[in-house]
Amino acid sequence: MFPILPAVPRRAGLLLLSACLLLLPVLGWAHGISAEDRQRMLDGGYLQYVGLGATHMLTGYDHLLFLFGVVFFLSTFRDVAKFVTVFTVGHCITLVFATFFGITWNYFLIDAVIAISVMYKGFDNLGGFLRVFDMPRSPKLLAMVFGFGLLHGFGLSTRLQQLPLGDDPLAMLGRILSFNVGVELGQIVALAVMVAVLAWWRRSPSFAPIARAANLLLVFLGFLLLLMQLHGYLHDSRPGDFRFPVEEHRHIHEDMEVDKTVDPGRNQL
Template identity: 70%
Template sequence: MFGRIGRPLLGVVFLIATLAAQAHGISEADKQRMLDGGYLQYIGLGASHMLTGYDHLLFLFGVVFFLTKFSDVAKFVTVFTLGHCITLISATFLQITWNFWLVDALIAISVMYKAFDNNGGFQKHLNCNSPNLLAVVFGFGLLHGFGLSTRLQQLPLGEDAVAMLMRILSFNVGVELGQIAALTVMVWVLSLWRKHASFSRFSTLANNCLMAVGALLLLMQLHGYQHDSGAEEFRFPTKEHEHAHEDLEVDKSVQTDRESL
């Protein structure tokens, strides 16, 4: 049974992890578009950033996975939204930042945490009750907002404080719109899935896959932190790889036995 179900799910795990590694960079085209456009550009970028921010969406997916009442979904999503709004707005406006590889590594841990909690990990492995979920979701909301802030601070926000605040708020509005759109799809899909027997059979497997995605994201973020010598750039460290090739003497190897072909 796992062979038929597990392999496709693992394929999805690797696909999402690969996409997530590419999701957070602010391209030069986006930067120029921000310079040329107005507040609507920031709203659009905020929405698209959330819709491609797979680590944020995976965490939210874990949060709503077992929630069946609309009131519960609204409660937890509101707490999460409040948390990430606080740090997104305040950290960006006050220009408080940190290495984004490490922030994203912590966000990956939040995905793993929620999957572990969904599978009853605290009760099964630690012999204790889960921490208060509302408090945890709020705390991780603060973390996710800081992660969004590290990306927003790569954009030209201007020197005027009022205009800068308006751009930050516009980006935040876009993030909320993207979050609403993504959550609508998640909750709808989960509500349909719960009507089938496969939900109870594979819910543990689904959360194990969620944990695996979080672990892969964590490894990729730590790998990026280790190899990227500039914390302010999202780039490939070519110099380090050139030195690696020199050490291996790859560039010095010459094969002459096929020159006559």
């Protein structure tokens, strides 16, 4: 379905590498639930959940990167609607049901697999299955997008379950659905921008030479997100491996005789 892209021109590669370096701090923002959001949920109503859902999607860089990869080569409204609908149905299923029934998992690991979905889409856009695995075509893309949609919804669910959803089943369902509505509104806004930019870009002579570099960047950013999430998981499960032990720190100070490096005589004029 997607073309096999040509080699990346040197100038395009440098341009995309620069963009990647600029995006590194942005990718460091973990789209979690802050203490302020928790309190706001307690004090507010369903509209608060709608707003948080929209904000969460618009700052969910892993979700947006995957969607960008999905629509990158889709040039008709029918194709965009088809793939986005499949993705939306998938993430709605797990978002609603996993949250309502309290099904969860370590969110670092879920986000790590979501990062792999970003890498997968960039690899697919590059014609990787034909180039690397000598396959006549990519695996059924609609099915893959649906499967990844289920996964992305599970990731959204783990974040939503950090919020106070209440004990009343009907009220809890209302909050879950409100959050889901917000997610869909945020997705519509993000997709409208992506599709408009891509439609304009395809008419530009720069699209063909930079398209390959853009998808290589997508794979790299997915890999970067994967490393970040795996680091977060290891830090979360084995925190001692990532902290400087206090006792060892004290012994180092003693060995270096740090206390003797201060000259009290300098306090006198």
